[in-house]
Amino acid sequence: MNVISCGSAFVSSDLGHQPLPCSAKSILVTALSLATLVTSHYTFPQLLVDGTPTGEWVNVRRTDNFNSNGPVTDVTSVDFRCYNQVTGATASTARVAAGSKVGFKANQAVYHQSSANIYMAKAPGNVTTWDGSGAVWFRVHEIPAVTDGGKSISFPAQNVETYEFTLPTSLPSGQYLVRVENIAIHGASTFGGAQFYISCAQIEVTGGGNGTPGPLVAIPGVYTGNEPGILLNIYWPVPTNYVTPGPAIWRG
Numbered sequence: 234m235n236v237i238s239c240g241s242a243f244v245s246s247d248l249g250h251q252p253l254p255c256s257a258k259s260i261l262v263t264a265l266s267l268a269t270l271v272t273s274h275y276t277f278p279q280l281l282v283d284g285t286p287t288g289e290w291v292n293v294r295r296t297d298n299f300n301s302n303g304p305v306t307d308v309t310s311v312d313f314r315c316y317n318q319v320t321g322a323t324a325s326t327a328r329v330a331a332g333s334k335v336g337f338k339a340n341q342a343v344y345h346q347s348s349a350n351i352y353m354a355k356a357p358g359n360v361t362t363w364d365g366s367g368a369v370w371f372r373v374h375e376i377p378a379v380t381d382g383g384k385s386i387s388f389p390a391q392n393v394e395t396y397e398f399t400l401p402t403s404l405p406s407g408q409y410l411v412r413v414e415n416i417a418i419h420g421a422s423t424f425g426g427a428q429f430y431i432s433c434a435q436i437e438v439t440g441g442g443n444g445t446p447g448p449l450v451a452i453p454g455v456y457t458g459n460e461p462g463i464l465l466n467i468y469w470p471v472p473t474n475y476v477t478p479g480p481a482i483w484r485g
């Protein structure tokens with residue numbers, strides 16, 4: 234009886250105006266929030282090489298949120314690295330010449346007010362069997378929020394599907410993880426409120442140089458969650474400046 238009344242309330246066309254019995258409310262709330270999650274969250278399933286996307290989850294390790302599209306919010310969790318602790322996924326390694334443009338394509342335009350980073354880490358051998366642990370990551374690209382001293386804030390990382398950068402020609406040849414990190418800061422005014430959308434791709438760089446990428450950081454470990462680019466109120470007062478978190482960018 235309980236189940237039947239919950240079910241009939243759930244299919245009613247007048248859900249907003251009648252008191253819902255028992256678990257129908259929670260079913261409804263769950264259904265609504267799942268619908269919201271799928272439309273407002275996103276993933277980065279495709280690698281871009283010189284502007285051309287490869288297949289979804291082909292060169293990108295399939296992330297735990299490949300269905301839910303939900304974010305990571307704990308910057309100290311192992312999932313903060315490549316978000317694949319549940320899937321345990323690896324990927325195929327794309328061969329890319331140094332000096333090429335690489336990047337990521339999202340499964341829909343980035344929905345949230347946000348900034349973005351791209352990090353890389355050189356595998357000691359075959360990247361497919363490497364988890365990216367240790368102080369091995371260097372930052373290669375950022376897309377900050379844009380401010381003008383407190384009058385306005387805008388988000389070049391929002392409402393776009395792709396983030397791209399150029400591999401420095403001095404980048405040593407070898408196999409790498411490439412990690413995109415979109416930092417959604419629409420609800421970042423309390424600790425843990427920022428949402429991170431993360432993917433890792435596998436590439437093999439050919440024709441590289443003799444550069445020494447750095448500074449090197451561990452992921453997780455690079456952030457505490459208290460950085461001014463992660464813990465901030467973007468609405469009021471409007472921030473006078475915005476600093477994307479992370480070590481100095483290595484540009485070759």
Ligand SMILES: *[C@@H]1O[C@H](CO)[C@@H](O)[C@H](O)[C@H]1NC(C)=O
Pocket residue numbers: 359360361362
């Ligand atoms: C790396 O390891 C994977 C999985 O074992 C294998 O399929 C692939 O051929 C290896 N790649 C190279 C370049 O050795």
Ligand SMILES: [Cu+2]
Pocket residue numbers: 273274275344345428
């Ligand atoms: Cu979202």
